[in-house]
Amino acid sequence: MKKYLTATLLFEVCLGQMNFFDTFLNPKDLVLSNRQKTEKMKVGKTITIGYQDSVERKVVGKIKEVTDKEIKIKENDxxxxxxxxxxxxxxxEQEFKDRRGSYNGAFVGGILTGGFVALVGDWSTPSDAFAGLIITPIMAGFGASIGALIGSLSDSVITKKYIIGDDNWKIVAG
Structure with missing residues (x-):
């Protein structure tokens, strides 16, 4: 029984790494490629599309549906x-939030708080040392949470533009 449970867990991990379930749940996402990279834009994501039928236009909205020939977008206006x-x-065009400030704040907050508790604590008796083993990670997590919250105040929005055609990005699947 233990072999079957282990095999099942490893199989699920493999499927998770391959994005197996995500592909079958929504196969009609917008996929762009430029030989080195592939970008996937999920249905419901807010994007800006510039297109030219008879006049050049620009639409900002959420992706509703992607087919092989067209894309349906619900305009924000x-x-x-x-x-x-x-x-x-x-x-x-697609907007991303740069979360490096939040990650750096969590790292610094966790290290400072956990290190402070470990240095200042009195670990002379075995019971105090055991309590320190429990309290130090909890305080480090608390400090990391506060550091991430403070670091998230500096998060900025980055706009990435994909130019379609002319040996740049190509729409691969839809």
Whole structure:
């Protein structure tokens, strides 16, 4: 029985690493590629699409549906659903939050708080040492949480622009 449980757990880990379930749950996400990188934009993500049918236009909204020939996007301005042919798309912009400030704040807060408790604590008796083993990681986690909260105040938004065609990004799947 233990062999089967171990095999099942390893199989689930392998499927998780391959994004197996994510692919089958929503196979119609927008996928861009430029030979070295592949970017996947999920349905429901807010993006900006620049396209040209007879006039050059720009639409900001959430992806509703992606097919092999067109993309449907719900505009933020008037809540209408626009249908854009994939061949007409000239560029796609997507915003990301840069979370490095939050991660650095968590790291510094955890190290400082845990180190302070470990240095200042009186670990002379075995019971105090045992209590220190329990309290120090808890305080380090508390310090990391506060550090992440303070570090998140500096998080900035980065806009990434994908230019479609001309040997740049190509729409691979939809």
């Amino acid at each position: 008037n809540r209408q659903i626009s249908t854009i042919r994939l061949g007409d798309i000239r560029f796609i």
